[in-house]
Amino acid sequence: MVKEIERAGLPVVHVCTIVPISLTVGANRIVPAIAIPHPLGDPTRTMEEEKEIRRHLVQKSLKALQTEISDQTVFAD
Amino acid sequence: MSYRIIHYINQFYAGIGGEEKADVTPEIREGVVGPGMALKAALGTDAEIVATVVCGDSYFASNMEKASAEILDMMKKYKPDAVVAGPAFNAGRYGTACGAVCEAVVKQLGIPAVSGMYPENPGVEMYKKSFYIVETPDSAAGMKKAVPAMAALVLKLLKGEKLGTPAEEGYIERGVRKNKFYDKLAAERAVDMFTAKLKGEPFVTEYPMPVFDRVAPNPAVKDMKNAVIALVTSGGICPKGNPDHIEASSASKFGEYDISGVMDLTADGYCTAHGGYDATYADQDADRVLPVDVLRDMEKEGVFKKLHNKFYTTVGNGTAVASAKKFGAEIARRLIADGVTAVILTST
Known part of the structure; x- marks a missing residue:
């Protein structure tokens, strides 16, 4: 899906847990997430802390979308 | 002599549980577990499954390097001659785990490894170059077909028998090029292929081109x-x-x-x-x-x-x-x- 959205001309960031699969599939802008059942959350934290973690990941995603790249790029911390 | 084989499976096939148990850490059990029964039957007397490693799919996918290292350490104690993983069919995390384990086995233990996957499993694209992956149907309904093919291939590798082409042996092409002598010159063979193509007859290329489906990144969002x-x-x-x-x-x-x-x-x-x-x-x-x-x-x-x-x-x-x-x-x-x-x- 990521690749087809990119192919259609929309910049897209893939927020995902298993980065090697995302690289294999061919996503270009990749942001590594927390865990498979809760990529943008962490149930071991309080709701407030979780939202902070989620906000950080979304901020990173928006930054990835604003970054010019020429090849597949993983936006780690 | 009977070869010593270790089988790798996930938590589901080991009967531990489904997704709610996908976080279980790796363990090794003596002998056969789950689909190992069918594998044991297919291997016959030439090889024995000495142990089975079980690991949760999510645990593996979230800790790939650590999990591979842990699993390899467990395996070493059983002195395997080969490792069989799966079959994983079209299960993405399971296929990735089977691929990573087999790649580590081949590279670090220097023994053969075989898995089985559906061609669209992401584990195929990631690991097909490192070891042999038998092509399977997309679901466990294909178990009966997959396991004997995997057993046959691992036995051939253990015995050092010469392998045929991927199509002959039923494994997924690894991109390995082998030299081969033909009676006919390359130019003649090329013309034969060309005339076959013109006539609409079937022909098989000697060097398939790799397919790269990549899309270039779009420009960044400026505003x-x-x-x-x-x-x-x-x-x-x-x-x-x-x-x-x-x-x-x-x-x-x-x-x-x-x-x-x-x-x-x-x-x-x-x-x-x-x-x-x-x-x-x-x-x-x-x-x-x-x-x-x-x-x-x-x-x-x-x-x-x-x-x-x-x-x-x-x-x-x-x-x-x-x-x-x-x-x-x-x-x-x-x-x-x-x-x-x-x-x-x-x-x-």
Whole structure:
């Protein structure tokens, strides 16, 4: 899906847990997430802390979308 | 003599449990477990399954290097002559785990490894160059066909027998080129192929070209303050009750849902349709997969202009690549028609 959205001309960031699969599939802008059942959350934290973690990941995603790249790029911390 | 084989399987095939147990750490058990019974029968008296390693798919996928190292350490004690993993069919995390384990076995222990997967399993693209992966059907219904083929291949490798072409042996092409002598000159063979092609007759190339389906990255978003951001997910988030009945695996459709005025995805309103991961956390708070709450906050703060009023969702669990392509293209068409600037796509 990521690749087809990119192919259609929309910049897209893939927020995902298993980065090697995302690289294999061919996503270009990749942001590594927390865990498979809760990529943008962490149930071991309080709701407030979780939202902070989620906000950080979304901020990173928006930054990835604003970054010019020429090849597949993983936006780690 | 009888060769010593170690079998690798996931928590599901070991009978430990489904997605709620996908976090279990690796363990090794003596002898045969689950599908190891069929493998044992197929191996006959030439080889014996001395131990079985069991690991949760999510644990492996989330800790690939650590899990591989742990598993290799466990295996060493049993002095294996070869390792068989799976078959994983079209299960993505399981295939990735089988691939990573087999690659580590070949590279670090220097012994043969064989797995079995459906060609669309992401583990194939990632690891096919490192070891032999037998081509299997896409679901466990193909177990009867997959296991004997895997057993036959591992025995051939153990005995040092010469392997035929991937098509003859039933494994997925690894991209290895072998020199071979022909009676006919290359030029003659090329002309033969060409005339066959002109006549519409079948012919087989001697050097298939690799297929690279890559899309170049689009230019970055220059003016975020005026951007419309859309959310798409393969994590199956949908209105509670899954009104469009998106399948828990092998999805045949995607959903489009209006989130005008929705500030936060609550447990009363949203859940996941995905059957490939433990749904507990997504059902409690779907923002953990589809971050609507945070994007609404940022929209209010003016970080970007607007969160698109619709989100798109499907279940990425054994879903055919052809279906995913079709969904992606159609979703993109609708997003562009609605004036969306950029997309955040989340996957579990």
